[in-house]
């Protein structure tokens with residue numbers, strides 16, 4: 421488990437011969453930047469040894485020191501540990517030495533008298549770059565090996581789709597990060613399941629605290645997240661910790677973020693930018709010690725375009741972004757999910773697991789599942805509850821899916837993919853030719869099952885059979 425006080429995931433080494441400066445710099449980093457994973461060294465001769473045995477990602481280096489100068493150390497570090505970032509924090513405000521250090525590979529250069537906010541921002545930028553570099557490396561490695569480090573975490577998420585596998589690999593790579601994670605996808609695609617997996621992978625010792633923010637008015641949003649002091653408003657008889665506090669050392673999951681009010685979006689942005697918040701009625705800021713995961717089924721790009729979602733908040737949230745494909749784009753998962761939910765439903769109801777007619781997977785694969793996996797699960801549970809024999813009845817499925825296939829196929833103004841095959845430069849097919857094309861396409865989709873093909877076409881099976889006899893007289 422990651423100690424909840426350790427940020428970032430790698431160590432930050434402070435090197436200066438003045439022990440008092442080291443002490444005050446650590447306090448500043450911790451208080452104003454939330455940076456707590458700190459090592460200190462006031463003897464320049466020990467630096468290279470520390471880099472060998474500690475997990476260091478960033479060095480903050482003084483220039484003027486006895487034994488080895490900062491410049492000598494910078495040269496050694498960039499040569500022997502090119503993956504470690506170095507920021508120079510010097511007592512000298514000399515443009516030549518700054519330029520020289522940057523040319524030598526330093527990430528940034530500050531003077532000790534620099535304004536605290538600027539210094540912290542620079543250090544956080546370096547941490548962020550280092551985190552991204554590590555994530556990229558980890559992701560590249562996983563994709564190359566096509567591997568998962570913790571496959572057990574994904575066991576509740578049934579899938580064999582290569583798109584979902586890529587999602588899992590990405591999730592593993594960004595799990596240690598402290599940056600927000602944005603999970604997008606249609607309703608019922610498993611965003612909450614994925615948030616749980618992300619929390620587990622992060623190995624944070626604190627809890628996963630979830631809240632659906634859709635429809636929360638701004639005051640309730642602030643009170644829910646930030647908590648309040650006693651007497652903060654009429655009726656606040658006791659202080660109450662908010663969910664941010666409850667999630668300390670763990671993960672705060674904000675679901676339906678696309679539906680957050682504009683006023684609350686400003687509050688969330690400030691929280692993410694500054695890492696601090698004020699409980700209602702308090703003038704003492706508190707530091708957020710939870711990783712934030714947000715999810716939405718809304719198209720956030722679209723919501724930005726129509727002015728209902730802040731662009732700056734979107735950019736804060738999307739450092740790490742996952743899009744879960746809808747079920748209709750990963751039909752390979754249908755048979756697995758069917759078996760999974762049949763077993764689950766049977767166990768819950770206390771019945772033996774029923775078999776199902778061979779045409780059921782075919783029927784399911786021709787449906788567009790607007791409610792995604794949640795809808796599939798509900799359908800299967802309903803069918804298992806209702807069935808009486810050893811074989812699952814198709815009736816429940818036909819009632820829902822049959823109608824919707826027809827609705828979907830007859831949607832006006834939205835040509836389906838198979839109809840969008842006209843060559844605009846070629847001659848227009850005749851109605852009779854289109855008729856044949858449609859019948860052929862329906863049979864292909866229905867795997868030559870005529871009753872299903874008829875359903876797709878919105879006609880009866882005898883009507884289809886009649887047409888086929890006409891168009892294929894020899895068969």
Ligand SMILES: Nc1ncnc2c1ncn2[C@@H]1O[C@H](COP(=O)(O)OP(=O)(O)OP(=O)(O)O)[C@@H](O)[C@H]1O
Pocket residue numbers: 576577578579605606607608609610611612613614675716717793794797
């Ligand atoms: N791949 C999967 N394997 C097994 N069950 C799944 C899978 N994906 C989703 N589910 C199940 O489907 C239901 C909906 O999933 P979940 O609540 O995670 O979706 P969601 O995307 O967060 O939906 P919403 O946007 O409506 O909040 C849950 O019962 C969940 O356990």
